[in-house]
Amino acid sequence: MPMAEIPLCVWRKRGHSFVFRGHAIRYWTAGQGEPLLLIHGFPTAAWDWHYLWQPLAQRYRVIACDMLGFGDSAKPRDHEYSLLEQADLQQALLKHLGVDTPVHLLAHDYGDSVAQEMLARHYEDRCNLASCVFLNGGLFPETHRPVLTQKLLLSPLGWMLGRAFSREGLARSFSQIFGPQTRPSESALDDFWSLVEANNGPRILHKLIGYIPERRVQRDRWVSAMQRGDVPLRVIDGAVDPISGAHMVERYCELIPSPDTVLLAGIGHYPQTEAPVQVLKHYLAFRDSLEFPPRKLACS
Template sequence: MALAEIPLCIWRKRSQTFVFRGQTIRYWTAGQGEPLLLIHGFPSASWDWHYLWQPLAQRYRVIACDMLGFGDSAKPVNHSYSLLEQADLQQALLAQLGVEQPVHLLAHDYGDSVAQELLARHYEARIHVASCVFLNGGLFPETHRPVLMQKLLLSPLGWMIGRAFSRDGLVKSFRQIFGPQTRPTESQMDDFWSLIDSNHGPRVMHKLIGYIPERRVQRDRWVAAMQRGEVPLRVIDGEVDPISGAHMVARYRELIPNPDTVLLTDIGHYPQIEAPCEVLKHYLAFRDQQVLPPLKVACS
């Protein structure tokens, strides 16, 4: 059974705003129960979660924002963007909403790195993370394979490449990273582009791409946090993603004790868009594992 789409025009109308360090941030929240923080990827926005939004809100208090520099949030030009600051933003949003209980994380792509930072902060007693699920993302710099556009944005000419970035360029990039049978429709591409282009987004793309070298700086700290094993983790990954598909999951299985991984056949970099029913099924199964009563062992 297909999940209902939330049209972007409706999604935008449901947003709220708060101010983070002088910048206006768009956010969304729905449902009741345990807080579930959804963290989007690059170069898109929280609308990425729209297929999963209502089903998850039936069980949890779902929370998401367009991070600084993304979607309909502020995109200051003279700003040094940082994954660490984006983690600060997520914590500021939780504080804005009065969330004090342990928070569950569901993240994708760039958002995986923000979630890794929050997981590291959990072990530093700066936030209480109850569980974390990663969708396709560069969890390990050594397995990340950036597409050509990302490489160009990282180059000395990145500022020029970003300003010239267009819907056609986005279509070419997304054709490479989606599954062969699950590529976005023209209407979806219009919506993805609308969110990138909002607030003159192409002007800051070359600054946002700094997350790739920043991942290398934080790599050992983040991997050590994942290896602790005290917070339940799962990876749900589109296996044919050329950026962080099956090869990334293989590395995860090498490095993470008792790895919990799910590979989605013929799915690419955006599983929450390409196969939302599968992602929902595997996410809910993961959460249900955490609440099962302990097995009773008979002793004689």
Template sequence: MALAGISLADWRAQGKGFTFNGHAIRYWTAGAVDAEPLLLLHGFPTASWDWHYLWQPLAQRYRVIACDMLGFGFSAKPRGHAYSLLEQADLQQALLTHLRVEGPVHVLAHDYGDSVAQELLARHHEGRIHLASCVFLNGGLFPETHHPVLMQKLLLSPVGPLLGRLFSRAKLKANLDKVFGANTRASDSEVDAFWTLMAHNQGPAVMHRLIRYMPERREQRERWVTAMQKGGVPLRVIDGAVDPISGAHMVARYRELIANPDTVLLEGIGHYPQTEAPDQVLAHYLAFRQALSPRNVAIG
């Protein structure tokens, strides 16, 4: 059965706000306050509305938490800011503190959010946060397997500031069409919503600053990969196989580097599995969580 999504207007109306380092951040929560917390981390260049198909089904079981990260969606997009994945991890921890979330936190991440999740995983091993599990959707877990589209490369170049200002809905659609599955491309209404999120607060003007996450991933590679290799936190990858950025080739590298890898490939699905095949993502995520239940852990 197809999952019912949430319109962007309704999603926006449900948002709440708090201040992080002087910047206005929009966030969302749902589910019982005493349920296990599940932190959802969105990707570039969109926002936490990416999770709207999964939001209510997950909220029936967990306390779901998500925010539009600094520079994204309905949150502040300061000009001239030195955006950093490490700062975005600080933001996630500040949000959890704001919500008085204590104890272990589960994480479900996508794309840019995968890198933030990797930083949180490294901090877990440093005793700075307690993660209960982490599931990655398509993202650049390893710089050597990340194949950015031309637009991403150009945003990093000297023409990046101009390119960002000239970015449009048409260009967004063209780029999304390249990374979605051939049979699961974003609808016109979805593209409209994605563009609304990007264009809010003159977002295209900071895209060339946000894209600096790509070299930051290279700088942090050893620390982040080591964190994934240490064990102790259950991990799973649920990946759209035909994604040209971080599809089956990324999963192959994950299987080489991570002991006892838990991976799921979604055939025919591209870079946005949570919107292209939300029912499949939900099923594989819930199966992962079910396997973590104490009653399913073998004794002896």
């Protein structure tokens, strides 16, 4: 049964703002219970979670923001964007909301890297995490396969491509990375583009794309954190994603002890919008396993 969406116009009205290092950040929160922080990907925004928002809010205190440079948040032109700063932002948001208990993370794409940084900080006693679930993202630089648009944005001419980037360019990119039967509608593409375009967003795309080389710098620290095993982890991954699909999960299983992974057949890079019912099912099963672990039988 399809899940109810939250129209973008309604979503925007429900947002709040706070100031992070002099920049206005839009955020959303709903529900009660254990805090669950949702971290979106590139080049979109927190609205990516709208199908899951209400079902998750029935069980948890869900929190999400448009990160700096994304969606309806500030997009300063003369700014050096960093995944480390985005992790600072997430922690500042939690402090702003008075969250002082361990936080669960659900992240996607670019947000996976922010979550990896927060996981590393957890083991450095700078952050307090209860669990983390990754959706399709470049957890390992050696398995990340950027699309042509990302490669061009990384080139010396990236600033020109960003200025020329359009809804049609976004549609072409998304047609390559979504599943063949789960591509976004024209209306959804309009909404995604509205969030990219807000506050002159295309002018900074070449700056935001710096997360790809930054991942390489932090790779060993982040992978070491994932290998520690004290924070429960799960990967829920669209298998046919050409960027971070089944090949990324294969690498995850090679490197992470006792890997907990779910592959979604026929689903691409945006499982939370392509297959929200499946993502919700597998996420709740993961959380239930933390609350009700399998009983071990004693032997005599």
